Amino acid sequence: MRTALHLCVAAAAAALFTAPAAMAHISVSGPAFAGATHEASFGVGHGCDGADTYRVKVQIPSGVTSVRPMDSAFGKAVLEKDAEGNVTAVVWTKPSVEDVLPADTNYYKLTVRFSVPDTPFRVLHFPTIQTCRTADGVETTAEWVDASGDHGSHGTGGDAPAALPAPALMILPPRAPGWNKYTVNEHVHDLSVFKDALIVWAGKAAYSPNPVTRGLIEAEPDTEVLSEIHPGTEIWVKY
Known part of the structure; x- marks a missing residue:
């Protein structure tokens, strides 16, 4: 790690830039930390073609345990489980069809x-x-299930409808103020997961969400701009 750049990072810390999180139509709050308990809020931003949302079913991925949902003003939460008793989904439904709004107005x-x-x-x-429901009782569904990361058109000529992205939650390792050393075992191609870090080093390459620090990285001799992290890479992250 370059000493001069290290000192400049400390000076630039007060100007740390935090980019706003991209909001999917159904979002999930994060990040989560490995091995910890996380309270995730799923935000339903809109209904379906003007119809109010009536039911939401969130599938629970493998490895997620001790699932405990909260009832909400939207409706009570019901768990779905497999034969072994593992929670596979949580379903919220409005108490009755009379609670469905006449139009898509609520978050x-x-x-x-x-x-x-x-x-x-x-x-x-x-x-x-x-699942959405119109005032006259017609139900429609929107399936937010695509985990490919490619949410544009698929198929020949781009004529296929765009896939609806599943809510995605990044797991980060535990951290402490100052320098943290990690070995990354996944391919990280979106470095915005470090949006609250001062700087990230991987060998001779560095990344920072701070535009001032990023400019220093670009100007530093013999230093590369870190754009992605490959599995097996050792990194140093300063928070």
């Missing part, structure tokens, strides 16, 4: 607490089925 927040797998830098996907 809903649904919360689940669970134990996070001890798998740092893994992305957890929560495929979600959203």
